[in-house]
Amino acid sequence: MMKNNLGIYIHIPFCNKKCDYCDFVSYCTGDEVKARYVDDLLLEVSRYRDLVEKANISTLYFGGGTPSALPPVLLTRLLEGLPPQFFQAEEITFEMNPESVTEEKLCILHDAGINRISLGVQSLCDRTLKILGRAHKVNDVYTAVDKIRTAGFHNLNLDLIYAISEEHPVEDSILLLAEMEPEHVSTYPLEIYSHLPLSEKISLVEDEFFLKEFSNIERVLGNKGYYRYEVSNFSKPGFESKHNVAYWKRVDYLGLGVSAHSLLGSCRHSNVDDLLLYHEALKQGNCPVMKEVMLTKEDEAFEMLMLGLRLTEGVDLFTYHAKYGEFTDAQKRAIERFSRQGFFERSEGRLALTPMGMNMMNTVLVELME
Ligand code: SF4
Structure with a gap:
């Protein structure tokens, strides 16, 4: 397997x-x-x-x-x-x-x-x-x-x-x-x-x-x-x-140690961020995880855009659509507008920020999130 x-x-x-x-x-x-x-x-x-x-x-x-x-x-x-x-x-x-x-x-x-x-x-x-x-x-x-x-x-x-x-x-x-x-x-x-x-x-x-x-x-x-x-x-x-x-690219990772974060499937978790609490948890046979969040499909879709757009190769749209469906109408409008402004480029099934778009990343993401 x-x-x-x-x-x-x-x-x-x-x-x-x-x-x-x-x-x-x-x-x-x-x-x-x-x-x-x-x-x-x-x-x-x-x-x-x-x-x-x-x-x-x-x-x-x-x-x-x-x-x-x-x-x-x-x-x-x-x-x-x-x-x-x-x-x-x-x-x-x-x-x-x-x-x-x-x-x-x-x-x-x-x-x-x-x-x-x-x-x-x-x-x-x-x-x-x-x-x-x-x-x-x-x-x-x-x-x-x-x-x-x-x-x-x-x-x-x-x-x-x-x-x-x-x-x-x-x-x-x-x-x-x-x-x-x-x-x-x-x-x-x-x-x-x-x-x-x-x-x-x-x-x-x-x-x-x-x-x-x-x-x-x-x-x-x-x-x-x-x-x-x-x-x-x-x-x-x-x-x-x-x-x-x-x-x-949102590949699973396991974070170990105080304050370490993990992504395992649809779950993000983080360990306690205090050395003594970390020690006490393990000494008592407990897990040192402090916070656990189950991601919804919408959370995952947004993470894929938010993290993937950091890369100059951008986001693979075939994978995105296969996993999360079509963009919403608001997202489509935002992508069109940002493309016209020179912030996005689209080719061969990928959506990527241009160098100018990378400088505007936060603005772009806020609109894609709405
Ligand atoms: S004190 Fe903070 S910034 Fe400085 S080396 Fe340590 S972790 Fe890095």
């Missing part, structure tokens, strides 16, 4: 230092708490033995937080404790931050079968890294990339933040980053939350500056042979993130 594809996401909620803009679930804590968490994670994994055995594990992703904040001994304990099927995945990504990349950890990862590293560079300007409250400096990035390549990793993603402020333009960073020739670049506009320290230092940029920053990124990466395959992701051909593409 043909097995269904399943992506696995493992959340490691630890960081060496909390960045000034960070709103993720992450803790700066000692090795004792980290060790307990690794044991809890392995316990949670064991609860899904049946699901894992029945599936084809297509991708495995260790995200955070900072997975590389685990010390070597815990890294080994985690990797050795996971089911062997996890390591049959075609793409296995491990997120690292420059300050915690070491030869020893890279060797453990490589030996375990990890074949893709995602490095949180964020900027190649020390002044900008400082205002963001990052734990590393520019030199740490170069050292880390050197070590990653030397350790034998041929699929490297570098993360970059843009639209920080007029005093911290992305232009120099993107040029320097492209010169390092990663296979993949993920870009993120800075989000500023009023309860976080960065909001006291800078304020949200104007739309015009935001668009200028992104067009600089697109131009530099385009000149270097990268293509934009998703709203904010670029890669050399063949190096798109398989894990994330599957997510945008």
